[in-house]
Amino acid sequence: MRAAPIVLIACVAVVVVGYLAITGSDREQGSREEELEYLRVVLPDEHLDVAHVEVSSREAVIVGQEGADRYLRLRVFPGQTRKNNGVRAEISVDYPFVPGERVRYSWRFRVPDDFVTDAPANRWWVIGQWHDQPDQRLGESWDSFPSRSPPIVLGVGELEGRVAISLGYGPTTGPARQQELGPLWIERGKWHDLAVEIYWSNDADGHAELYLDNASEPSLAAQGPNMNNAYQHFWKVGQYRHPDIRTDNQLDIADLRIRKIEVESTDADDKDNNDDNSSRKRRAGSQE
Numbered sequence: 001m002r003a004a005p006i007v008l009i010a011c012v013a014v015v016v017v018g019y020l021a022i023t024g025s026d027r028e029q030g031s032r033e034e035e036l037e038y039l040r041v042v043l044p045d046e047h048l049d050v051a052h053v054e055v056s057s058r059e060a061v062i063v064g065q066e067g068a069d070r071y072l073r074l075r076v077f078p079g080q081t082r083k084n085n086g087v088r089a090e091i092s093v094d095y096p097f098v099p100g101e102r103v104r105y106s107w108r109f110r111v112p113d114d115f116v117t118d119a120p121a122n123r124w125w126v127i128g129q130w131h132d133q134p135d136q137r138l139g140e141s142w143d144s145f146p147s148r149s150p151p152i153v154l155g156v157g158e159l160e161g162r163v164a165i166s167l168g169y170g171p172t173t174g175p176a177r178q179q180e181l182g183p184l185w186i187e188r189g190k191w192h193d194l195a196v197e198i199y200w201s202n203d204a205d206g207h208a209e210l211y212l213d214n215a216s217e218p219s220l221a222a223q224g225p226n227m228n229n230a231y232q233h234f235w236k237v238g239q240y241r242h243p244d245i246r247t248d249n250q251l252d253i254a255d256l257r258i259r260k261i262e263v264e265s266t267d268a269d270d271k272d273n274n275d276d277n278s279s280r281k282r283r284a285g286s287q288e
Contacts, residue, residue: 030058038063041070042091042107042256050094054236056081060089064252071108071254074238078246087245090238094133095258097232099200102261105235106195110252111156111163113189119158123242127165127251128154130198130235132228148172151226151233152198152208159183167210169222171202181220184212191254197261202227 035053041063043051055061060080062073074089083089097103109127118125129150134140149172156165166182186192195211206226209218227233235258239251 038072039091042072042254043093044257047093047095047256047258050096052092054083054088054090054092054238056083056089069254071110071252073250073252075248075250076239076241077248082243086240087243088238088240089251090236090240091253091256092234092236093256093258094232094234097200097260099202099227099230100263102197102199102263103258104195104197104261105256105258106193107237107256108191108193108254109237110191111186111188112250112252115163115188115249115251116247117156117158117163118242118245118247122157122159123245125156125239125241125245126153127156127239128194128196128235128237129240130226130233132233133231135229135231137231148228149178151178151228152196153178154196154210157183163188165212167208167220167222169208169224169226171225171228173228179222179224181222184210184219186212191252198226199263200227200233201225202230 036048038053038061039048039051053061055074057080060075060077062075064071064073072091074091076087076089080087095103130152131150132148134142134145151169151171153168154165155168156163158164162185164183164185166180166184168178168180170176170178172178193211193213195214196208197211198208199206201207202225204224207221207223208226210220212219237253237256239249
């Protein structure tokens, strides 16, 4: 009998994206240059302008190195100061796209050997999310933007003594429950490759495919609308969890990459294009 999906998330408070440099203490905020030093460890230069570090203190982000490879270790722990209304240690990237575009997000992550889960309660614990935000084209701002959960979210938990991740998928603007897919088993102490390809849409043609450890076929796949509004959703990787979880936990991340994938045209699209081309040729002939 297949294990039930891990509980992913109940309600996520609004996350303000903007200049979110590292907080060194209640009186001191890290500089943008310091923030960039961390971001360069895991991101290529072309994404730095739209990326930020969201941690409560310098104790929550550490640069690690194994041979020539560098990575970030993101930490959440009891008593930490909340960041943007939550217990979190995350990297955020506000990569631009419009509905109808397909985007691939990939990264490496590792759950350390001493990672303590929240089993058996398995309260929500997010290691990846794509979150909506105010539509700047409509003059919206965070001041009046509704608080809601992300339409695509990756959770971590433990089932039957094994660590697993699962996928929550679907808009969170109404009463309908998200699709819950998983579990996918992972190993403590091992680097895992993860890629999520998303065809962004407010309509039924939206879809997402998750590939674990370079699988040739999707490890998980979901279909249907995946946006809470029509504006680009930002990507976050790291740890964000239920505030009542009291363990000290670290998560390693590396090699965050984003790229757009050309969407293949359908037969109907090809027919429409051919009809348009034929019409243009007929009009050009009549003008001659």
